[in-house]
Amino acid sequence: SSEELDRRIRAAKAELGDRVMVLGHFYQRDEVVQYADYVGDSFQLATAATARTEAEAIIFCGVHFMAETADLLSTPEQAVILPNLAAGCSMADMADIDQVEECWEQLMEVYGEGEDADGIAPIVPVTYMNSSAAIKGFVGRHGGIVCTSSNASTVLQWAFERGRRVLFFPDQHLGRNTAKAMGIPLEQMPMWNPRKPLGGNDEQALHEAQVVLWHGFCSVHKRFTTDQIAKARAEHPGVRVIVHPECPMPVVDAADESGSTDYIRKAIEGATEPTSFAIGTEINLVQRLAAQHPQHTIFCLDPVVCPCSTMYRIHPGYLAWALESLLEGEVINRISVGQDVAEPARFALERMLAAKP
Numbered sequence: 327s328s329e330e331l332d333r334r335i336r337a338a339k340a341e342l343g344d345r346v347m348v349l350g351h352f353y354q355r356d357e358v359v360q361y362a363d364y365v366g367d368s369f370q371l372a373t374a375a376t377a378r379t380e381a382e383a384i385i386f387c388g389v390h391f392m393a394e395t396a397d398l399l400s401t402p403e404q405a406v407i408l409p410n411l412a413a414g415c416s417m418a419d420m421a422d423i424d425q426v427e428e429c430w431e432q433l434m435e436v437y438g439e440g441e442d443a444d445g446i447a448p449i450v451p452v453t454y455m456n457s458s459a460a461i462k463g464f465v466g467r468h469g470g471i472v473c474t475s476s477n478a479s480t481v482l483q484w485a486f487e488r489g490r491r492v493l494f495f496p497d498q499h500l501g502r503n504t505a506k507a508m509g510i511p512l513e514q515m516p517m518w519n520p521r522k523p524l525g526g527n528d529e530q531a532l533h534e535a536q537v538v539l540w541h542g543f544c545s546v547h548k549r550f551t552t553d554q555i556a557k558a559r560a561e562h563p564g565v566r567v568i569v570h571p572e573c574p575m576p577v578v579d580a581a582d583e584s585g586s587t588d589y590i591r592k593a594i595e596g597a598t599e600p601t602s603f604a605i606g607t608e609i610n611l612v613q614r615l616a617a618q619h620p621q622h623t624i625f626c627l628d629p630v631v632c633p634c635s636t637m638y639r640i641h642p643g644y645l646a647w648a649l650e651s652l653l654e655g656e657v658i659n660r661i662s663v664g665q666d667v668a669e670p671a672r673f674a675l676e677r678m679l680a681a682k683p
């Protein structure tokens with residue numbers, strides 16, 4: 327029963343004390359979030375992973391790429407545990423390392439390798455945090471950098487100081503929305519088509535490109551529509567519409583604001599007058615914010631509940647299993663990035679942590 331699970335989790339956590347740190351992403355269900363020592367967006371959780379070095383184990387209630395990132399940024403002695411190994415991210419899976427290597431090779435044929443006389447590279451790879459460690463390693467080896475939804479424009483700025491163009495993956499929407507906000511015209515953001523090697527991609531467009539986009543997307547955020555926004559405005563005059571930048575461009579354009587999960591949280595916490603908020607992001611976060619702020623009217627733009635199905639795979643039962651195993655001296659579901667990938671991937675992450683707006 328859930329009472330029994332609750333008792334087991336609390337008892338194991340109390341006994342482990344500082345030996346364990348439980349991290350939870352904003353999209354985790356409340357039944358899991360209640361046990362997290364720290365709850366945040368993917369950027370905050372990446373830095374939280376570096377903060378408590380005395381913990382022997384970090385139990386990451388989130389998805390696979392987040393646990394990999396925690397492993398990259400924690401000490402070698404710390405074990406990072408993903409309570410359910412089936413918690414992946416469909417967007418991260420859309421950038422396959424072989425496809426990215428292939429794309430890069432073909433882009434090098436178009437642009438030519440090496441920096442120009444001023445030390446400017448023809449193209450700099452930028453990966454969204456929502457990608458495998460192998461992809462972060464690729465980026466690290468090619469002078470590139472990682473970004474999250476909370477620092478994408480700072481990171482793009484960083485990349486444009488070092489390169490003539492950017493290859494952005496896996497999320498086409500975050501790439502397009504961020505580049506557009508920086509004033510880059512849509513015609514200069516062609517999308518790379520992996521099914522059509524060089525011959526099928528328009529070489530002229532690639533030469534004129536400022537940002538080459540990858541074809542990935544988030545299946546949760548692509549569900550939001552401008553019709554939903556129009557309906558929210560009609561039904562709730564004065565509503566503030568805030569969406570995650572993983573939403574398609576027309577949705578971001580029709581919203582009042584866009585930002586990371588923590589941006590959304592802060593916007594609501596900062597509202598001093600009772601306000602209506604229509605939110606375009608994952609339902610667990612929206613429902614939690616609504617419960618925490620009864621003075622406001624807070625609802626999800628999508629009337630059909632839209633959870634991230636892989637985030638949902640973390641169930642309290644798995645958390646109990648991970649904690650009780652630790653008590654017995656056993657580490658289950660450890661996420662450990664191999665050395666050859668870890669070194670360049672860490673490099674790309676550290677560039678991100680050092681990039682300042």
Ligand code: 13P
Nearest residue numbers: 367368369474475586587
């Ligand atoms: P944040 O970086 O805003 O936490 O988003 C992570 C994510 O997976 C969004 O879908």
Ligand code: SF4
Nearest residue numbers: 415416417544546634
């Ligand atoms: Fe991945 Fe989308 Fe889920 Fe975020 S919400 S973890 S991008 S599938």
